[in-house]
Amino acid sequence: MKTIQSVDEMQALVNGVRANGKRIALVPTMGCLHEGHCSLIRMAKAKAEFLVVSLFVNPTQFAPNEDFDCYPRQLQDDLLQCESLGVDAVFNPSVEELYPRGYSTYVTEEVVSAGLCGVSRPAHFRGVTTVCLKLFNIVQPQLAIFGQKDAQQAAVLKKMVRDLNLQLEMEIAPTLRDADGLAMSSRNKHLSASQRGDALAINRALGIGKTMVEQGVRNVDRVVAEITHHLAQHRRVRVIYVQIVDRDTMEPAREIVPGRHLVAIAAWVDEVRLIDNILL
Ligand code: PAF
Numbered sequence: 292m293k294t295i296q297s298v299d300e301m302q303a304l305v306n307g308v309r310a311n312g313k314r315i316a317l318v319p320t321m322g323c324l325h326e327g328h329c330s331l332i333r334m335a336k337a338k339a340e341f342l343v344v345s346l347f348v349n350p351t352q353f354a355p356n357e358d359f360d361c362y363p364r365q366l367q368d369d370l371l372q373c374e375s376l377g378v379d380a381v382f383n384p385s386v387e388e389l390y391p392r393g394y395s396t397y398v399t400e401e402v403v404s405a406g407l408c409g410v411s412r413p414a415h416f417r418g419v420t421t422v423c424l425k426l427f428n429i430v431q432p433q434l435a436i437f438g439q440k441d442a443q444q445a446a447v448l449k450k451m452v453r454d455l456n457l458q459l460e461m462e463i464a465p466t467l468r469d470a471d472g473l474a475m476s477s478r479n480k481h482l483s484a485s486q487r488g489d490a491l492a493i494n495r496a497l498g499i500g501k502t503m504v505e506q507g508v509r510n511v512d513r514v515v516a517e518i519t520h521h522l523a524q525h526r527r528v529r530v531i532y533v534q535i536v537d538r539d540t541m542e543p544a545r546e547i548v549p550g551r552h553l554v555a556i557a558a559w560v561d562e563v564r565l566i567d568n569i570l571l
Contacts, residue, residue, distance in 0.1 A: 292370075292373060292374045292378055292379060292380065292381065293379065293380040293381070294370060294380075294381045294383065295380055295381070295382050295383075295384075296382075296383060296384050296385060296388060297384070297388060298384065298388060298389070298429055301343075301380070301382050301384075301429050301430065302429055304380060305341075305343070305429075305430055305431050308341045309431065313339075313340040313341045314338075314339045314340050314341070314433050314434070315339055315340075315341045315342075315343060315430065315431065315432045315433055315434070316335035316336075316338060316339030316341070316342050316343070316432055316433070316434040316435070316436065317335075317343045317344075317345065317426060317427070317430045317432035317434070317435045317436075318331045318332050318335050318342070318343075318344045318345070318435070318436050319344075319345045319347075319422075319423060319426050319435065319437070320344060320345060320346055320347075321346070321347060321348045321349065321362065321477065322346035322347070322348060322363075322364055322365065322366065322369045322383075322477075323362075323363040323364060323365055323369065323477040323480070324346075324368070324369045324372045324373070325475045325476075325477065325479075326467055326475055327438055327440065327466070327467040327474075327475035327476070328438075329372065329376060330464055330465075330467050331436045331437070331438060331464050332344060332373070332376045332378060333376060334436055334462065334464050335434065335436045336376065336377055336378075338434055338462075339432075339433070339434055341379050341380075342377070342378050342379050342380075343378070343379065343380045343381070343382055343430050343432065344373050344378045344380075344381050344382070345381075345382040345383070345426055345430070346366065346369050346381060346382070346383040347382070347383060347384060347389065347422070347426075348362050348364060349389075349418055349419070349422040350386055350390070350418075351390065351397070351414075351417070351418030351421055351422060352414075352415050352416075352417075352418025352419050352422065353415075353418070354412060354413075354414055354415070357412070358478075358564075361481075362477070363477050363478075363480045363481075366383065369381075382426075382429070382430065389422065389425060396421075397417050397418075397421045398417070398420040398421045398424050398451065398455075399416075399417045399420065400416060400420055400447045400450050400451050400454070402450070402540070403443070403446050403447045403450045403539075403540060403541045404416035404417075404420075404443070404447045404541075406443075406534070406536070406541055406542075406543070407443050407532060407534060407536065407541060407555055407557070408443055408557060408566065409443070410532070411531050411532075411557070416443075416444070416447050419444055419447065419448070420447060420448065420451050423435075423448055423451070424451065424455070424457075427457060427459060432459060433458075433459065433460060434459070434460045434461075434462065435448075435459055435460075435461050435462075436461075436462045436463075436464055437461065437462075437463055437464070438463070438464055438465075438466060438467075439463050439464060439465050439466045439568070439570075440466040440474050440475070440476065440566070440567065440568070441566070442538065442541075442553060442555060442568045443541055443555065445461075445463045446538070446539055446540070446541055447541075448461065449461055449463075449539070466567070466568075468494065471487075471491055472491055472494040472495070472498075473487065473490055473491055473493075473494060474493075474494065474565075474567045476565065478563055478564070478565065479565075481562075481563045482560065482563055485527075486527055486560050486561055486563065489525040489526065489527040489528050489560050490528075490560045490563075490565055492521060492522055492524070492525040492528055493522070493528070493556050493558055493565060493567045494567060495521065496518040496521040496522050496533075496556065497518070497554055497556065497567060497568070497569040498569070499517055499518060499521055500514045500515075500517065500518045500535075500554045500569065500571070501554070501569050501571060503517060504547055504549055504571045508547070509546050509547045509548075510546070510547070511535050511543075511544050511545065511546065511547060514535060514547065514554070515533050515534070515535060515554075518533050518554065518556070519533050522556070522558060527560050527561050528558050528559070528560055529558060529559040530556070530557075530558050531557035531558055531559065531564070532555070532556070532557050533554070533555075533556050534554070534555050535547060535552050535553070535554050535555075535571070536552060536553060536555060537551060537552060538551065538552065538553045538570065547571060548571075549571050550571075551571075552571045553568050553569060553570045553571055554568060554569050554571060555567075555568040556568065
């Protein structure tokens, strides 16, 4: 497995791979790999002949008051994990390599990114689309895989790929959960045992919503109220949003259509910000 920090080196490598007619897959990550990432990497491995994983904690998607500095990092473990999963190349550039002094170009998707997390994290998706477009340009993959846990991110990136005519297939892999139901996330590392106990309310609340819809409820306000009520029972949980939205456009639902909508939750569990969603 190659470990590459330089853009030039990465581009030279993939140019060679493409010249040999091999299909390249990219799994972009911010490192601190967990089983959720591993499932994306395995999926990519099965669908391409050359697999690149990027490990880059992207500063442009964090606001100045957010957790960029304390975002968990564990490069050595990540490299071992990638090696064991048969990754061909890891791209882990420095911040200066991707954003050299004087860097001034950003990509903004303006509709899908506007609601949900776009409200409380206004510059977040601009950072995500910018870094992903850069990674797509550097690695030139035919396939990129993202996780459904970040449903809005996936929808925003799909829209960018469509709007900018990128020749790239995007796959969205299902959310992986720990045995207790908590959606896997690098930020779970910051939860104490008792905070984790409260964080489980998020998954349970999504389950309550899903059951209501399975029982025939189509009224958005009723489902949102029930979910919000469940979350409110937990002292450490502060809801940022509970919304039922279209899974592609992220537009708020007027009436629930199973197969079309999802419930998305963002909440603070003390100082840890978690998101999760369930397809209806
Ligand atoms: O989901 C993530 O880990 C990040 O937002 C991504 C897609 C790697 C871009 O930095």
